[in-house]
Amino acid sequence: MATTYTLLSNVTVGSGGAANITFSSIPQTYTDLLIKLSIRQDKPDGYSDIYMKINSSSSNFTIRVLNAVGSSSSSYSSSVGIVGNALGTTSSGGTSSFSNTEIYIPNYTSSNYKSYSSDSVVERNITAWNPIDMIAGLWSNTSAITSLLFESPGYNIEQYSIACLYGISNA
Amino acid sequence: MALTYEKIASTTLSSTQSTVTFSSISNSYTDLVLVMNPISNTTSGSYPYLRFNGDSGTNYSRTMMQGTGSAAQSDKSSNSSEGYFIYGNQVTTDAAFNAIVNIQNYSNTTTNKTFLSRTNVASDRTEALVGLWRSTSAITSITIYCGSNSFVSGSTFTLYGILKA
Numbered sequence: 001m002a003t004t005y006t007l008l009s010n011v012t013v014g015s016g017g018a019a020n021i022t023f024s025s026i027p028q029t030y031t032d033l034l035i036k037l038s039i040r041q042d043k044p045d046g047y048s049d050i051y052m053k054i055n056s057s058s059s060n061f062t063i064r065v066l067n068a069v070g071s072s073s074s075s076y077s078s079s080v081g082i083v084g085n086a087l088g089t090t091s092s093g094g095t096s097s098f099s100n101t102e103i104y105i106p107n108y109t110s111s112n113y114k115s116y117s118s119d120s121v122v123e124r125n126i127t128a129w130n131p132i133d134m135i136a137g138l139w140s141n142t143s144a145i146t147s148l149l150f151e152s153p154g155y156n157i158e159q160y161s162i163a164c165l166y167g168i169s170n171a
Numbered sequence: 172m173a174l175t176y177e178k179i180a181s182t183t184l185s186s187t188q189s190t191v192t193f194s195s196i197s198n199s200y201t202d203l204v205l206v207m208n209p210i211s212n213t214t215s216g217s218y219p220y221l222r223f224n225g226d227s228g229t230n231y232s233r234t235m236m237q238g239t240g241s242a243a244q245s246d247k248s249s250n251s252s253e254g255y256f257i258y259g260n261q262v263t264t265d266a267a268f269n270a271i272v273n274i275q276n277y278s279n280t281t282t283n284k285t286f287l288s289r290t291n292v293a294s295d296r297t298e299a300l301v302g303l304w305r306s307t308s309a310i311t312s313i314t315i316y317c318g319s320n321s322f323v324s325g326s327t328f329t330l331y332g333i334l335k336a
Contacts, residue, residue, distance in 0.1 A: 004331060005176040031181075031329065032206065062293040066238025075238030075296075104271060106208040107327055112266035115208065117291045134238060134299055136291030138267045168206075170181035170329040 006030070006167045013161040017042065020151035021163045028109045028144055030167030035148065037101040038162040041155040043088040047122050047131065050101060052081040053149040054114070054139050066134040081139070084120020085131050086152045097124055098161065108145040113138055179203075181329040187212055189321045193330045194312040198278035200332030205272040205313065209262050209326040216261030217318035219270075220253035223284065223310045227252050235300035253316070256288035260298050262317055266325070268292050277310040284310060 008030075011021050026033070041048060051058065061081040067074050084101035101120040108114060118135040150163060177200075180193050196203070211217040232249040235258040246258060262268045270290040277284060288300040304310075315328060 004178045031327075064238055064240045064291075064293055064295065064297045066236065066243055066297050066299075068243070073243035075240055075243045077240035104206075104269070106206060106269050107266070110266070110325070112210070112325060115267050115269040115291060115293065117269055117271060117289055117297075119289070134289070134297045136293045136295075136297035138293035140265075170178050170327075 004169050006169070007164060008167045009165045011163045013157050013159055015159050017156040017158050019156060020149050021157060021161070022147065022149045023165045024147040026146050026148065026165070027167065029169070031107065031170040032168040033105040033108050033145070034166040034168060035103040036164045037084070037150060038098045039101070040087040040089060040098045040158045040161060041152040042158055043152070043155045046088045047085045047099065048088065048152050048155055049082045050084045050086050050120070051151055051153060052083045052103070053151070054081070054141070054145055055143060055147055056149065057141065060140040062138045062140065064136045068132045070130045081137065083118040083135060083137070083150070084133050085122045086157070087122050087124060089158060105145065111142045113140045113142065114145060175334045177332050177334065179330045179332045182327070184322055184324050184326045187321045187323050190314050190316050191322065191328045192312060192314040196311050196313070196330070197332070198309055200278070201276065201335040202333040203274040203277050203310070204331040204333065205274065206329045206331070207270040207315065207327070208266060209268060209317065209322045209328070210266050211262040211264055211317060212321045212323045214264050216263060217320040218255065219257060219262050219315060219317055220255045221313055221315050222254055223304050223306065224308055224312055225314065226304070226306060230305040231255070231302065233258065233300055233302045235298055237296050237298040239296045254302060254304060256286065256300060256302060257290045258298055258300060259296055260290045260292045261295070262322070263292060267294060274310065280307055280309055282307060
């Protein structure tokens with residue numbers, strides 16, 4: 001029986017943090033990619049966006065976001081590769097709380113444009129401003145995806161943040 | 172380690188088709204996951220839907236929330252003869268549409284069937300939807316329709332089974 005769900009890479013950020021988390025040389029032998037992020041960054045309290053770069057590119061992205069923050073909901077569009085939010089470092093949730101994000105990219109090797117789906121949550125034990133994001137994303141590029149980079153611009157990703165890349169095969 | 176996530180069937184279209192069907196679905200799994208990245212034959216867009224076991228009775232309903240880029244909305248519909256796993260999202264000509272549909276406890280014969288759907292078109296909206304098929308029959312086939320239009324070459328559809336044992 002074929003394995004359909006394979007861990008390709010697992011990154012845990014070490015002491016001192018990191019500017020980004022990168023998966024490179026992604027095998028082209030799967031059908032879809034699934035990325036799971038457990039991240040916090042060093043912004044003093046609050047949270048900030050997580051950006052995804054594909055093949056080192058931050059261009060040609062289109063997104064639609066449905067955002068709920070605990071007291072209200074809204075929607076916006078953008079041309080940057082936002083995939084969710086990362087919890088800040090001194091939030092009320094303490095130093096052991098991390099935001100969680102799951103990104104699904106179907107047909108990542110195809111010659112069509114690459115669409116993706118992302119769901120992201122932050123919870124930090126306060127009554128408001130804990131964002132939940134649902135995101136529709138499109139990278140309008142026909143190149144196969146060979147690398148993915150995740151960052152929170154202006155901030156460092158903190159120690160113990162984790163990123164897992166899975167390949168899903170329909171072979 | 173036991174495998175829990177298995178491909179049941181997959182198709183990548185090599186020609187234009189108005190429907191895609193997964194039939195003779197085994198009852199040996201607990202849940203189903205349907206992943207789609209379809210392409211439409213028309214720039215005017217197509218509202219996709221599914222039917223279980225070929226049922227075209229008015230046995231489907233749905234509740235959704237969506238972000239359109241300018242508004243967050245929720246809505247519902249009931250007694251539909253089409254099992255819409257979208258509300259406003261349409262299949263486009265540029266592969267921008269993707270959908271992941273989770274169908275829980277699909278083979279039991281005592282309860283109606285619920286499905287959860289996440290669909291995305293980045294130029295239009297992002298949606299989450301819960302659907303209900305009011306039937307206690309086990310799901311043995313799923314047919315996906317491209318509204319009143321067709322899916323074209325390059326469209327992909329994969330059905331996975333999730334095992335509990």
